[in-house]
Amino acid sequence: MSLDLAHDPVDVRPTTRIAAFFDVDNTLLPGSASELRFFRYLWRHDIVGWRETVRSVAHLLRHMPPVSYQPLRVRKLYLEGKSPEVLDDLAERFSRAHLIPALSRQALARLESHREAGHEVVLVTGSLENLILPLARHLGVETVIAARLVRDACGYTGHVYPPLPYGEGKRALIEAWSQARSIHLPSSYAYGDSPGDVALLEVVGNPLVVNPIRGMEQVAQRRNWSVIRWE
DSSP states (O other), X not given: OBOOOTTSOOOOOTTSOOEEEEOTBTTTXXXXXXXXXXXXXXXXXXXXXXXXXXXXXXXXXXXXXXXXXHHHXXXXXXXXTOOHHHHHHHHHHHIIIIIGGGOOHHHHHHHHHHHHTTOEEEEEEEEEHHHHHHHXXXXXXXXXXXXXXXXXXXXXXXXXXXXXXXXXXXHHHHHHHHHHHTXXXXXXXXXXXXXXXXXXXXXXXXXXXXXXXXXXXXXXXXHXXXXXXXX
16 A cells, blocks of 8 residues: 655644654665765765774674674674764764755655644654754754764774664664653554564554565555655
């Protein structure tokens, strides 16, 4: 089932606290993952190079289940030892120059319809928090659930604080946040594009699959979830 709900009115229930949870990569931002784009940006600016790439690939090969990038999601070896001040400044500039202009117009319209309905808008993504915060400020979104980098006296360690907002980690973080905010999840909305968003979509009463990849269209068909496409 495929339909475009970008301009449809959003249900308003004044007595119920409702949230709209938006994945970012390939949902708000169609196309390749924001972190991959940022890696290329760091490469062009000589912040990372072959040393970091070889270490990351070796780590992936040592820990990889078949067809899984999970080891690279939870360990950012290419950022190990990098200065938070330098990296965060680069992330801010990159986000403003390359991510914000790439936001989907349909996604922005849908986000605004939730805001007008009085829903709390949340960005929830496995991407790096320092990449997503500038985007969230641009959108006027106060709540961001993203991958937070661990730092020590030497800089970023390459680790992220658990749980990673991916797969079941998204569900756990959303449920904890919703309980603290008294959000009614059966009345809430979620938008995601890939199997890593299934747990997020399952937890709300109004799941929508956006720009489906990696078999997600078949998942949506089996579960009778609506599919929408944003450019």
